[in-house]
Amino acid sequence: xxxxxxxxxxxxxxxxxxxxxxxxxxxxxxxxxxxxxxxxxxxxxxxxxxxxxxxxxxxxxxxxxxxxxxxxxxxxxxxxxxxxxxxxxxxxxxxxxxxxxxxxxxxxxxxxxxxxxxx
Ligand SMILES: [Zn+2]
Numbered sequence: 001x002x003x004x005x006x007x008x009x010x011x012x013x014x015x016x017x018x019x020x021x022x023x024x025x026x027x028x029x030x031x032x033x034x035x036x037x038x039x040x041x042x043x044x045x046x047x048x049x050x051x052x053x054x055x056x057x058x059x060x061x062x063x064x065x066x067x068x069x070x071x072x073x074x075x076x077x078x079x080x081x082x083x084x085x086x087x088x089x090x091x092x093x094x095x096x097x098x099x100x101x102x103x104x105x106x107x108x109x110x111x112x113x114x115x116x117x118x119x
Contacts, residue, residue, distance in 0.1 A: 001089050005082045009093050015049040016076060020085075021094040025049050040066060050076060 001009075009017070019025070024047040036042055041060040046053050053071040058064065078084065085093075 001085055002083055005078070005085055005089075008078055008082055009085050009089065010096075012075075013050075014097055016073075017090065017093050017097060019047060019050045019052070020090045024052060024054070026054065052076065 026045040027048045028043075028045060036057070039060050040057050042055060042057045044053060044055050051073055055067075055069045055071075056065060057067040059066055
C-alpha cells in the first residue's frame with residue numbers, strides 16, 4: 001500500500017473504517033418500502049454508521065432484484081488515483097483504532113472457549 005493510501009486510510013472517519021471492515025449496518029425505516037410503476041417495488045436502507053443510502057428495486061411479481069444503487073457520503077470514496085486498500089489493511093486499521101477490552105467486557109462465548117484474554 002502506498003504512503004498516500006496509508007495516510008488516507010489513517011485519516012478517514014472511524015465509522016468509514018468500521019463499515020469497510022464489517023460491512024454496512026443497514027437499518028430500516030418505517031417508510032422504507034415504496035411502490036413504483038410497471039411492477040416494481042423498492043426499499044431504501046440507511047447505514048446507521050456512515051449514513052450511506054442503499055436503494056434496491058425488485059420485480060414485484062418474481063421478487064428478483066432488478067437494480068441496486070448506493071448514495072455515498074461525499075467523502076466516503078477514496079480519492080482518485082489512490083490504490084484500493086486490501087481487506088487485511090482495512091482490518092489492521094480497524095484494530096489500530098479499536099479500544100482494548102477489559103476482562104469484564106469480553107463476550108461470554110470467548111470466556112467459555114478460552115480464546116481471549118484482556119490486555
Ligand atoms: Zn456504513
